[in-house]
Amino acid sequence: MRALQHPDVEDLSLPAVLSALADPVRLRIVAELARSGGIVCGQFDVPVSMSTLSHHLKVLREAGVLRVTPQGSYRTHELRIADMERRFPGVLDSITRAIAVA
Amino acid sequence: MRALQHPDVEDLSLPAVLSALADPVRLRIVAELARSGGIVCGQFDVPVSMSTLSHHLKVLREAGVLRVTPQGSYRTHELRIADMERRFPGVLDSITRAIAVA
Numbered sequence: 001m002r003a004l005q006h007p008d009v010e011d012l013s014l015p016a017v018l019s020a021l022a023d024p025v026r027l028r029i030v031a032e033l034a035r036s037g038g039i040v041c042g043q044f045d046v047p048v049s050m051s052t053l054s055h056h057l058k059v060l061r062e063a064g065v066l067r068v069t070p071q072g073s074y075r076t077h078e079l080r081i082a083d084m085e086r087r088f089p090g091v092l093d094s095i096t097r098a099i100a101v102a
Numbered sequence: 103m104r105a106l107q108h109p110d111v112e113d114l115s116l117p118a119v120l121s122a123l124a125d126p127v128r129l130r131i132v133a134e135l136a137r138s139g140g141i142v143c144g145q146f147d148v149p150v151s152m153s154t155l156s157h158h159l160k161v162l163r164e165a166g167v168l169r170v171t172p173q174g175s176y177r178t179h180e181l182r183i184a185d186m187e188r189r190f191p192g193v194l195d196s197i198t199r200a201i202a203v204a
Binding site for chain 1 (some may be wrong): 116117118120121123124125126129189190191193194195196197199200201
């Protein structure tokens with residue numbers, strides 16, 4: 001398996017993060033991750049195919065919103081809450097809380 | 103002059119707001135508005151043509167991020183801070199503060 005790229009915290013871009021979050025399915029993924037901590041790929045409750053889900057997870061990973069960790073034949077997905085908070089204080093947290101009422 | 107459309111606060115969509123903000127020039131416009139209160143169109147300090155600026159202002163208006171008020175032959179632009187805060191608490195505020203360090 002190819003190593004998965006994650007941007008360094010210093011390289012996180014606000015437009016890229018907002019662009020990654022500007023999608024209803026990706027917001028739902030983020031809300032689930034915020035509720036649960038780490039999630040294995042197949043466990044997301046979103047109404048899309050596995051290949052579409054993989055695409056959305058890649059967009060979020062490449063923007064630095066989440067970290068993907070291979071564990072055997074699975075991948076665990078976690079929000080990069082500390083990195084996002086350090087770089088853009090309050091942004092991911094307020095968006096996560098806004099999803100519930102959006 | 104045709105009446106300018108502004109979405110009602112109940113109709114604001116989080117993905118649409120994030121999509122409107124996911125652009126470096128539009129973030130710069132928002133930062134200027136946050137600093138200044140109301141701004142007349144020609145006064146924005148952004149490195150784009152007037153027609154491109156008009157496009158960016160339209161995207162932000164249609165997403166509900168700002169309100170445009172015709173005043174004679176000018177248009178005044180203001181952030182809809184209260185509406186955004188009511189609908190998505192903390193989102194516009196944290197993004198506005200993050201722009202300075204982005």
